[in-house]
Amino acid sequence: MTTDPSGGAVFFGDPDSLRDPDYLVGPDPLDHLEGLGFPGPPPPGSVPGRRGGTAPRDTWGSDRGLDFTERELAFRAEARQWLADHSPGRLPSMDTPRGARAHREWERELAAARWSVVAWPEAFGGRDASLVEWVLFEEEYYRAGAPTRIAQNGISLLAPIVFAHGTPEQQQRILPRMADGTDVWAQAWSEPEAGSDLAGIRSRATRAEGGWILNGQKIWSSRAPFADFGFGLFRSDPDAERHRGLTYFLFPLDAPGVTVRPIAQLDGDPGFAEIFFDDVFVPDADVLGGVGDGWRVAMSTAGNERGLSLRSPGRFLAAADRLVDLWRGRGTDQPAATERVVDAWIGAQAYRYYTWDTVDRLRAGGDVGAHGSVNKLFWSQLDVDLHETALDLLGPEQELVGPWIDDYLFALGGPIYAGTNEIQRTIVAERLLQLPRGDERRPRTDREARA
Numbered sequence: 001m002t003t004d005p006s007g008g009a010v011f012f013g014d015p016d017s018l019r020d021p022d023y024l025v026g027p028d029p030l031d032h033l034e035g036l037g038f039p040g041p042p043p044p045g046s047v048p049g050r051r052g053g054t055a056p057r058d059t060w061g062s063d064r065g066l067d068f069t070e071r072e073l074a075f076r077a078e079a080r081q082w083l084a085d086h087s088p089g090r091l092p093s094m095d096t097p098r099g100a101r102a103h104r105e106w107e108r109e110l111a112a113a114r115w116s117v118v119a120w121p122e123a124f125g126g127r128d129a130s131l132v133e134w135v136l137f138e139e140e141y142y143r144a145g146a147p148t149r150i151a152q153n154g155i156s157l158l159a160p161i162v163f164a165h166g167t168p169e170q171q172q173r174i175l176p177r178m179a180d181g182t183d184v185w186a187q188a189w190s191e192p193e194a195g196s197d198l199a200g201i202r203s204r205a206t207r208a209e210g211g212w213i214l215n216g217q218k219i220w221s222s223r224a225p226f227a228d229f230g231f232g233l234f235r236s237d238p239d240a241e242r243h244r245g246l247t248y249f250l251f252p253l254d255a256p257g258v259t260v261r262p263i264a265q266l267d268g269d270p271g272f273a274e275i276f277f278d279d280v281f282v283p284d285a286d287v288l289g290g291v292g293d294g295w296r297v298a299m300s301t302a303g304n305e306r307g308l309s310l311r312s313p314g315r316f317l318a319a320a321d322r323l324v325d326l327w328r329g330r331g332t333d334q335p336a337a338t339e340r341v342v343d344a345w346i347g348a349q350a351y352r353y354y355t356w357d358t359v360d361r362l363r364a365g366g367d368v369g370a371h372g373s374v375n376k377l378f379w380s381q382l383d384v385d386l387h388e389t390a391l392d393l394l395g396p397e398q399e400l401v402g403p404w405i406d407d408y409l410f411a412l413g414g415p416i417y418a419g420t421n422e423i424q425r426t427i428v429a430e431r432l433l434q435l436p437r438g439d440e441r442r443p444r445t446d447r448e449a450r451a
Contacts, residue, residue, distance in 0.1 A: 068132070075129065076136040082113060083144035090403065091147040095269035100184075100226035103150035107181025117155055117179045124171070125179035131359055135312060139352075142314030153223055154178040154185035158231050165248075165289040165297050174250075186224035186253065188232035188275055189298070191217060198233065198298065199242040203277060205234035205249065211283040212236070214249065214257075217276050220417070224273035225262040227253055233294045246294035250286040257281075266409045313352040316382055319407070320348035323390050326404075330393050337393060344386040351379060370431035373424040380414030380421060387411045 068076075088106060092099035110116035111125060119134040120126025129137065149155065155178065162174055177183040194200035203216025214234055224230065229252050237245030253260055257280035262270030289297035327341045354375070358368065368375075387408035394404060415421040429435045 068136075072130070072132055072136060075133045076140060079115065079118075079137050079140045080144070082115060083140055083146055086113070087144040087146040089145050089147070093267075093269050093406070094148065094150045094223075095225070095265070095271040097226070100150060103147060104181050104184070106147055107149070107151050111180040116151070116181070117159070120159070120175070120179065124175045131362060135355060135359060138312035139314040139317065142312075142318040145318065150184055150223065150226075151178065151181060153187045153227075154183070157187060158185050161248075161288065161297055169285065170250075170288065183229055184223060184227040186221050186227035186230045186273075186275075188218040188221045188224065188230040190220045192219055199246075199295070201233055201235060201246070203232075203234050204238065205236040205247055205282075207236075208281065211281055211285075212247075212249065212287070214251065214277040214280040214282055217274060219274045220263070220272045221260075221275050222272060222417075224253065224260050224275055225270040229253060230275060231288070233298055236294075237292055240292070243295045245292055246298070247291050248288040248294040248297045249282050250288055251280060251282050255280055255282075266412075267406065313348065313355045316348040316351055316379065316386065319383075319386050320345045323386055323393075326390055326393055332393065337389070340385075340389040340392075344382070344389055347378075347382045347385070351382060354378070370427050373419075373427040374432070376418055377421055377424050377428070380411075380418075383411035383414045384408075 091102045094103040117126045118129040118137050191201050205212040233246045236247040257278040259276040261274040263272040265271045390404045
């Protein structure tokens with residue numbers, strides 16, 4: 001993983017590796033690139049700053065230039081072998097009672113072998129894996145066709161802020177049961193009049209002896225129909241400014257006063273729910289972070305959701321592999337269809353390289369910040385384009401049932417959840433491009449944009 005000294009652009013692979021048959025899922029996409037008039041790869045040695053090719057080849061991209069250590073390569077090999085021996089493949093939808101039970105069983109099997117939370121400390125069930133090892137594990141996980149994770153909300157969104165803002169008692173109480181699949185967590189942020197505008201929430205928390213009383217309504221709560229606990233923001237100081245006076249709470253979904261009303265998705269399965277709070281008591285021990293500090297805590301979660309942790313590139317690499325296989329199997333000779341397959345495959349590869357760039361930045365002491373919005377815009381649109389291409393290859397009869405239509409319906413939500421793409425474009429415009437906001441005549445500083 002190196003930075004191109006000639007121009008500052010990050011480049012992760014040697015272009016001549018694109019000719020390596022072990023690199024491609026098949027030679028066809030690249031051949032087609034040339035057929036469309038794209039230039040072929042430059043001759044070996046024509047691109048400066050590349051490392052040698054000592055690492056093993058990878059069907060999802062060349063390792064040359066990524067500079068993995070022996071430990072990282074051993075970690076990846078162990079993960080690959082274990083997943084090959086144990087992955088159950090695709091399970092029934094986790095948005096059904098039968099599927100939820102099957103996914104919980106899979107979480108327990110992962111945890112028993114300490115593969116459920118590889119980047120966590122060993123004391124909490126993890127392997128103390130580095131960020132690089134975590135990305136490698138994610139690639140191997142999706143390469144093996146392993147199931148989507150019912151524990152995703154907890155592991156990817158809540159756990160990082162429990163580590164960062166939780167008390168030692170909260171960490172001991174919450175994290176081990178999350179790691180072994182005992183407790184599944186639901187995200188409860190959106191409200192009927194406050195979705196992407198998180199600061200506009202109205203659900204309130206009122207001080208009581210030993211804790212707080214919660215009232216209000218949340219909506220589009222992922223996993224809530226089959227989860228055990230929820231986490232979300234409540235307005236604890238109604239007189240404070242929009243972004244202030246918010247507190248982050250944890251709560252059981254079977255607590256007195258909590259009503260969970262499932263919401264059917266396009267396929268009829270209840271992947272979301274409304275949650276109603278009617279004088280729900282929450283003890284002080286379930287306040288995450290400080291009282292009135294909820295916005296700062298929540299932004300830690302939002303960065304994880306939009307950025308690296310929720311949508312690791314392995315998911316899209318696997319889907320692109322399946323798309324190329326589908327395209328080969330259909331034997332289409334329509335250039336337009338082939339070009340879309342090539343675009344999807346290139347998009348998945350580009351996302352992988354962008355992710356490694358992010359890893360580089362984080363290891364150098366940087367953060368995801370507003371770049372998470374760029375990330376979110378890219379993977380959400382890539383997911384839609386990739387599955388639309390598959391459905392067009394299959395024809396109209398395949399739009400009724402099957403894994404491609406299931407995944408397509410899920411992809412349609414990508415531009416909406418984790419903050420709509422419209423909001424993400426505004427963040428990119430104001431914070432990265434420093435464009436003026438509204439009728440402002442001067443570009444805003446980064447501090448002003450965050451205020």
